[in-house]
Amino acid sequence: MRGKETKVLLKKLKESFGLSLEPSKVKVEVVKSDDLTLYLIDGSPALMEKDGHLLPTLFFQELVRRLPSVGVDMGAIPAICRGADVMAPGVRRVEGDFEVGSYVRVVDEVHGKAIALGISLLSSIAIKGQRTGKVVEIFHFVGDKVWNLGKTVKPIS
Template identity: 40%
Template sequence: MTRYKLSKKDKKALVDEAVREVGAEIAKIIDSSEDVEVAKVKYAGLTDLFFADGVVALARFENVGLIPSLYLIYKRGVVPNYPSVLVDQGAVPRILNGADVMVPGIKAIEGYFHVGEKVIVRELDKGRVIAIGVSLMSKEEVESSQKGKAIRTLHYLGDEIWELSSR
């Protein structure tokens, strides 16, 4: 993993991209950080990790783009304006082991999404964010289906991205 500090020009480009992909609040965290670094990674579709003052703030995935790290979401209390699915307690341990989100585990949907869009995964009981993924079905398909994979999990609590942040 190669890691280096971003130039002012590259930092500005990242902030502009973050505004579009994860929202202005998270982009502002990057912009206000003294030290912004990128680590080049090749792992399961992950291409870049962006560190803001030593903490993983963003991850870039092939064919998906930027997502915020869950550590940043919890540390700063800022959640991107993505649609959400709420999953039952039976699905939570599986998702926290890296499993994709299956239709039967989804108990509610907040917002609208098409195939290929970023989605927040929350636990039903307390509404806590447990993962971020990309939809494999549209909202209508999820609501009308009784089986199948609905969301490909990209990042979940306790994964490698989380571990890099919490050190």
């Protein structure tokens, strides 16, 4: 990416997620497909743009760690890693305060490892009391095409 394009992307990153990266200290590359634009930062697939929305990937650990989390039971993991949304009965804990439409990381209840990223369909308070239905819509998960593309590169820390 050219310098001006990099600055625009990094400005969008700061506005959307509150994370600042210095344009002169990172190398940003772009990979485009029919339905997705992938931004590699220092060789790692860090961000994706889908349907006009800038979204983080699981490889962008510096950003992922900042997101509130929804912990799920181990029985929910196989379905989530096939692209299923998070259902209320599988939620074991909620960490951080968030509103409807917030980006969240989905973590396993035992190790706390992020297995997916999604958009909350309810607030953190509502999820804690919810017993049925979808609570997080998944947009990226371990095993999807972005994960498989980037699993051989070093995460951004």
